[in-house]
Each structure stands twice: as C-alpha cells, then as structure tokens.
Amino acid sequence: MNKTERLGDGRYVTQYVDVCRNCRGVGTVDNLSCYTHSGALLTCPVCDGSGRVFIRKEISVKIEPYKSITT
Numbered sequence: 411m412n413k414t415e416r417l418g419d420g421r422y423v424t425q426y427v428d429v430c431r432n433c434r435g436v437g438t439v440d441n442l443s444c445y446t447h448s449g450a451l452l453t454c455p456v457c458d459g460s461g462r463v464f465i466r467k468e469i470s471v472k473i474e475p476y477k478s479i480t481t
C-alpha cells in the first residue's frame with residue numbers, strides 16, 4: 411500500500427500505512443504517568459487505538475548543473 415504521486419516541479423508525495431511506532435501496533439500503551447501509577451492501558455494517542463498510522467511524506471528534488479568550486 412505504497413503510493414507515490416508526482417506533483418510536478420520536482421516534488422513527489424508518497425503515502426502509506428505503517429505500524430504505529432508508539433505502541434508497536436498493539437493500539438494501547440502502558441499508563442506511565444508519574445501522577446497516577448495506575449498501570450492501566452490507555453488507547454494509543456498516536457494511532458487512536460488502531461495500531462496503524464497513515465504516513466504522508468513530501469519529497470522535493472532539485473537538480474542543478476554541477477559546478478566544481480575552485481578558487
């Protein structure tokens with residue numbers, strides 16, 4: 411599910427679904443709040459409990475003639 415689109419003018423956008431790094435795809439995280447210490451599992455705030463995240467990257471490519479810098 412990787413899709414790359416060319417926007418023109420040397421710009422590309424790629425978007426894909428990846429495993430959430432915050433909860434490692436589980437969808438919940440341990441409540442490590444130093445105020446409560448309850449140890450309860452919380453819904454991961456990054457993926458909202460789905461375990462997957464939608465990633466969108468914009469890449470810009472610039473091509474110029476190479477000119478060696480000599481003084």
Ligand SMILES: [Zn+2]
Nearest residue numbers: 430433454457
């Ligand atoms: Zn998550």
